[in-house]
Amino acid sequence: AQSVTQLDSQVPVFEEAPVELRCNYSSSVSVYLFWYVQYPNQGLQLLLKYLSGSTLVESINGFEAEFNKSQTSFHLRKPSVHISDTAEYFCAVSAPSGGSQGNLIFGKGTKLSVKP
């Protein structure tokens, strides 16, 4: 079975500072990895995903995440954050095959708060 640990429940940063949101997973099989973003009282939106190939994946709004198989991590980074990045971020994992039928397992979320 897969599991996901987001190491920080809250991350406060100042505008234009860099940020890293940490995510570790455990799985006995190969996995797909996702980052979702949630703004207040809204649903989740896919930010980026790793399926295979290049271990560095990027989103259209400047976020990137790197799949590290040896450390079983998929940390999310942005070199310079904006006020508008304030949201909750969820890391998720799924297995391409197996009894879970590809269901996503979510971490508990990290609240990113960007201060002016």
Next chain:
Amino acid sequence: DGGITQSPKYLFRKEGQNVTLSCEQNLNHDAMYWYRQDPGQGLRLIYYSQIVNDFQKGDIAEGYSVSREKKESFPLTVTSAQKNPTAFYLCASRTTGGAGELFFGEGSRLTVL
């Protein structure tokens, strides 16, 4: 535009009442899901359905029921047996056999008075 529509957005109910949350999708997705979200606990899976007329319990199915009579629709009923129903409920869907990416609705916030 294709997407997932949840209704109502906000719902209040008295203790002891059943309430049904609607979820409709026009993405032609086979699989649909219901999650419950509580502060600090992330998303927990309530029920999911891979195909019409079939569904499976997730991690916290007690006190909830679902149906899947049409591919587009996956309503969730929160019954009076659910001891702590106040939460934010999220419906999602995806294609089967794909990479597992989920598409979410905007959510329904249920408050029990």
